[in-house]
Amino acid sequence: LDYLRIDSAPQGMIWVGSIPTSDQGEPHTQEHLLLGKGDRGRAFGNYQAMALAESSAFTDQWRTVYHFHTIAAHEVFWGVFADQLDGLLHPDYTDEEIRREVANFGVSKDPDGTLRLEEGGTVYNEMVRTYESPVTLLWDAAGRMIYGERHPLAMSAGGVPDHIRTMTPEDIRRFHASTH
Secondary structure (H helix, E strand, O other): OOOOOOOOOOEEEEEEEOOOOOOOOHHHHHHHHHHHOHHHHHHHHHHHHHOOEEEEEEEOOOEEEEEEEEOOOHHHHHHHHHHHHHHHHOOOOOHHHHHHHHOEEEEEEOOOOOEEEEEEOHHHHHHHHHOOOHHHHHHHHHHHHHHOOOOOOOOOOOOOHHHHOOOOHHHHHHHHHHHO
């Protein structure tokens, strides 16, 4: 734990070593689940609103970073900090929340009234858009050539769409237990 006391708005940053073990995108998915799913994640969001706090997160190749701040007093900050840690360590999201966040199928209605099967999931949709970029494809190929196909620095922390589809609730729970 590094603690710096700076006279400004109280803020914190917590990072977790979350090196990918596959191309399923467990680090990125975990970030999404911890910040807003389950009773614990939703309670954290409500607590933040009352504490005049804001938070966000991002996934790097070897770590996931959770940052937060409050414009309230320092005493309020420590409550937000404790609540953030508790949420990161003791999530209670459901298997269904995992499936909806990762990848799933749903039925959509076209303007002409016909129904169609549509693939969805917050993480899946985000990574489909990411992998539509030629730059992403270039960096992905370069990493695999440099490090090798199964090296942690070559695997996608965000998830490769075809691999995201194969993630199960057991995969994400196992990843959380090994990293958080």
